[in-house]
Amino acid sequence: MIVKRGLRSVLYALRTDARYASTRFTFVPEVAPDEYGPTTKLNLFQSINSAMDVALSTDKTAIIFGEDVAFGGVFRATINLQEKYGKDRVFNTPLCEQGIAGFGIGVAAAGSTAIAEIQFADYIFPAFDQLVNEAAKYRYRSGDQFDSGSLTVRSPYGAVGHGALYHSQSPEAYFAHTAGLKVVIPRGPIQAKGLLLSCIRDKNPCVFFEPKILYRSAVENVPSGDYTVPLGKADILRKGTDVTVVGYGTQIHVLKEVADMAQEKLGVSCEVIDLQTILPWDAQAVCESVVKTGRLLVSHEAPLTNGFASEIASYVQKECFLNLEAPIERVCGWDTPFPHSMEAFYLPDKWRCLDAVKRLSKY
Amino acid sequence: MRTSLRLIPSFYRGIQNVTNTCAVERCMRDAPVARLTHSRLFAHKVQEKEIPLEDKKLDDLIQKAEASPPPAIEPIDIDKPRFPGSRSEWTEKLEFLMPEAYPGIPVYRVMDRKGLIRDAAQEPKLDEPTLVKMYQKMTLLNYMDRILYESQRQGRISFYMTHFGEEGILIGSAAGLDDKDLAYVQYREAGVLMWRGFTLDQFMNQCYGNEEDLGKGKQMPVHYGSKELAFVTVSSPLATQMPQAVGSAYAYKRAQNGQIVICYFGDGAASEGDAHAAFNFSATLDCPIIFFCRNNGYAISTPTSQQFRGDGIASRGPGYGIPTIRVDGNDTLAIYNVTKAARDISLQQNRPVLIEAMTYRIGHHSTSDDSSAYRSVDEVKHWDKEDNPIARFRRYITQKGYWNDEKETQWKDQAKKQVMQAFQRAEHKKKPSPEELFNDVYDELPWHLQKQRKEMMDFVRSNPEHYPLKEHAKMGAA
Ligand SMILES: Cc1ncc(C[n+]2csc(CCOP(=O)(O)OP(=O)(O)O)c2C)c(N)n1
Ligand SMILES: [Mg+2]
DSSP, X not given: XXXXXXXXXXXXXXXXXXXXXXXXXXXXXXXXXXXXXXXXXXXXXXXXXXXXXXXXXXXXXXXXXXXTTTTTOTTSTTTTHHHHHOTTTXXXXXXXXXXXXXXXXXXXXXXXXXXXXXXXXXXXXXXXXXXXXXXGGHHHHTTTSSOOTTEEEEEEXXXXXXXXXXXXXXXXXXXXXSTXXXXXOOSSHHHHHHHHHHHHHSSSOEEEEEETTHHHHOEEEEESSOOOOOTTOOEEEEOOSSEEEEEOTTHHHHHHHHHHHIIIIIOOOEEEEEOSEEEXXXXXXXXXXXXXXXXXXXXXXXXXTTOHHHHHHHHHHHHTGGGOSSOOEEEEEOXXXXXXXXXXXXXXXXXXXXXXXXXXXHO | OHHHHHHHHHHHHHHHHOOOHHHHHHHHHHOHHHHHHHHHHHHHHHHHTTOOOOHHHHHHHHHHHHHSOXXXXXXXXXXXXXXXXXXXXXXXXXXXXXXXGSOOOOOBOSBOTTSOBSOGGGSOOOOHHHHHHXXXXXXXXXXXXXXXXXXXXXXXXXXXXXXXXXXXXXXXXXHHSOTTSEEEOOSSXXXXXXXXXXXXXXXXXXXXXXXTOTXXXXXXXXXXXXXXXXXXXXXXXXXXXXXXXXXXHHHHHHHTOSOOEEEEEETTGGGSHHHHHHHHHHHHTTOOXXXXXXXXXXXXXXXXXXXXXXXXXXXXXXXXXXXXXEEETTOHHHHHHHHXXXXXXXXXXXXXXXXXXXXXXXXOSSTTOOGGGTXXXXXXXXXXXXXXXXXXXXXXXXXTTSOOHHHHHHHHHHHHHHHHHHHHHHHTSOBOOGGGGGTTSSSSOOHHHHHHHHHHHHHHHHOGGGSOGGGBOOTTOO
């Protein structure tokens, strides 16, 4: 009764993702700075794997754990690491997210480095108490006697084309509302490796959301060595003069395409900013850009109400009030759970974003 | 005052009789005199610190302390531990409970692997139509699984999960229940729904998320639900259904509706905190619920050896005060018997019951998984060939004279045809209209969702070329 598998691919579903991704946005590979050294062609899950490889080889206390990570994880991000570093450093936990987070905090509080995987961001909520009430407040409540700074929680997040309610969510705003945590989201392999290594080595607990749609579809020449990308700093991907466009993670690829279309169809020049770190976010970079352009669009997959775009918009309107030429636009997921069959109508796609750029420039 | 005074002599007697210091401390703690003294001391302290405290308040304080009724203290004649919540004896042996010292919990069975009844007294006296129906549902589920699994491979549906190897668990337990008993499930339990009469069209419509899906295209495939069939809609987050099932069981008990609740879950899900909450709540709140664990050896790639170190899930039952049984999950008759008996206990005694059905997940975890990355193909083949619930059940009904090769061929053709036809019908149906995405967030659309819905529809209307409108029912229909 075993159904023969027509295909070898471990995660067939992700092939569908790749097909889907190609209609939603185009991933344009970036080039790593020369000083980072020699590179290898890696996709996103491989670059994450490479970051953890570096972390384990440079820090003897570092361990990796979570559901199904021993055989490589359901998205293959931990593949071969158990073989390389042994079962006491890379191991499966029982199926319990609150356990994973609590265990990780304990590992960190005892002075070791904890790299925890939550299988999907949608399943991070049983760990919410441990992360929000414990990890985030460890230092503060103990007068800096104890901290959980060497804990990093990685988790795949975001839309994939068919994930529906519980395999698509973008829960970054819940964590961005929590003093004491750092929240980081990469857009591609080169940047992801450097950001993840920063998170692992940062002295504060970090939540690292990996855009799972990019695991296979995003391929770049990733530096093989050890390098970090600083936390709390935005990355200005494209210089522009008319509209500032802010996002992070997968949405960056949508926004880059929007910038191209805006130039082509509207003759509008967009400055594209990747926040990289959601908390603490780089308000300075965003405000400097808005002072220049006078117009701001923020876009994320997460729902509109109380999404991180709300924070950016209210901060910028106060700091740049006199520079603003148009009301700040937010293009986000609607205020509904993430639907299955209607996903195409839910997402803040390039057309909706382009329309917002149009509104901004014509205001 | 009087009552407390009267109790004092027995308090002293207690002290005289007791040699154990803990017990003395406990008596002291409970003694009214001791408390009174304490409250006076306390009041005195307050005055010392010169915190203004009206005399009247002080008197109140003392009076309250004196008036509080002391707990009844029985004379301690029998030398038994009296700690609350335990039923122990004393021991002078310093001995740990070693889990290894206990034999494994036995596995209840009715048939052996050849489909032969072991003990005639245990054979459920099911009539021919029931047994044939059970066999047909088990095999229909199997055909449906094969077709939907393949259809996912071909990219026709986005995802699927098979039940290979667990058909007996699902049909056997469903048959042992009342169809109106409320079922909370994990995701690998479509057989229960099939037993209750969910049609092939309904299954297929859900997997396609088309406009006739009862779930209105909101969820991924296999997230079935049917209010009519008392089957609560599947939710992906694991074990969340477990405490909910207990709450429903409590409500059912109060409603005295003659139904119980059954809650299915996997060996992996049992590690979640929600599982603990559910077991403990159900026992302390006396809830008529059956916890049905499908122990199929794996949670995706994680074998049970990395999931727990106790004797399966069953060993937890007694710890919570829950009657528990372990059963051969590939013996459909045994599953039927234990479910029926568990139902009787839970309904008559308002108690939870835990069933652990031992089986093996023959299929991959889901279409997103290739299990050859973490277990041997031979291991899988062994279970499929040597210990398959469908094959065993077929041997049994064949021996009974209720089934034969000719019936098998006929039924196979018929079942496959039914599955294929339903599949094609579902494939040709449209997806729900786009604005359906806004419905059922709340009972009514609040202002902001009305606004967003309009914004979405206006935008799509003016940019139709960018949206897959042809696949969906006409916009504005929902
Ligand atoms: C809270 C939560 N964490 C993780 C997952 C991802 N996940 C889906 S199924 C599964 C394994 C469940 O195994 P088990 O309970 O044994 O059920 P089986 O698949 O064997 O039927 C995991 C880890 C999830 N759905 N929900
Ligand atoms: Mg299992």
